[in-house]
Amino acid sequence: MxxxxxxxxxxxxxxxxxxxxxxxxxxxxxxxxxxxxxxxxxxxxxxxxxxxxxxxxxxxxxxxxxYHDFRTEPPAAHTVALCRGEACQSVGAEALYDETRARAGSLAADVEVTEVFCLGNCALGPSGTLDGRLHGRLSTERLEALTEGWR
Ligand code: FES
The missing domain is CATH 1.10.10 (Arc Repressor Mutant, subunit A)
Structure with missing residues (x-):
């Protein structure tokens, strides 16, 4: 870029x-x-x-x-994309998404929290990607730990 x-x-x-x-x-x-x-x-x-x-x-x-893929603003330094698909919803993805968006600033100064709908990792939900890398069994605590280097 x-x-x-x-x-x-x-x-x-x-x-x-x-x-x-x-x-x-x-x-x-x-x-x-x-x-x-x-x-x-x-x-x-x-x-x-x-x-x-x-x-x-x-x-x-x-x-x-x-098209969602076309950004009109420069990308953030870090991205968190949380799955809101049905399987992940059944294990708390909605609450995790809401909470993560509300406190995104605690993860990094420049971070974008977005939603995705199924990453093919349904058995290990809630799923998401952090700077493009797939993670499963996400929770607020795991997100804090996984993004520790971003602060
Ligand atoms: S529904 Fe979340 S990974 Fe499939």
């Missing part, structure tokens, strides 16, 4: 969009490429992509806002 000043960022986004111009349906590949390269799709990116692909800003914004 690259951190680029705004002008450089727009230049880079325009170049990414231009690379996909000849493809059929280039918008999704362009958005994924921007996410891969820059970590999120900023407002100025939407305008640049729309201009290069000859789409309206509303069309590009609509796709960015529709």
């Amino acid at each position: 690259t951190t680029a000043p705004t002008t450089d960022r727009v230049t880079l986004v325009r170049a990414i969009a231009a690379q996909h111009l000849t493809e059929r349906g280039p918008l999704m590949p362009v958005l994924h490429a921007v996410m891969d390269e820059l970590g999120h799709v900023a407002r100025e990116d939407v305008e640049a992509i729309a201009d290069v692909l000859n789409l309206s800003v509303a069309e590009v914004h609509g796709v960015v806002s529709f």
Whole structure:
């Protein structure tokens, strides 16, 4: 992921969009490429992509806002994604999710707590990922212990 000043960022986004111009349906590949390269799709990116692909800003914004995978803000330093699927719900995932969101600041200064729906680890719920790594049998105490290095 690259951190680029705004002008450089727009230049880079325009170049990414231009690379996909000849493809059929280039918008999704362009958005994924921007996410891969820059970590999120900023407002100025939407305008640049729309201009290069000859789409309206509303069309590009609509796709960015529709798909959960496209972020419009830079990602947090750490991520906690807790499963809220049925199997995990049956072993307390809802309470864990609510409590974790309420006290996210105690895990790290810059952390994002999100929800997912089934990680394929149902037998070991509540399940979740911490910075992308899968964990089972999560509890408030385990989350505190597993994120100790984040503080
Ligand atoms: S429901 Fe949580 S891992 Fe499947």
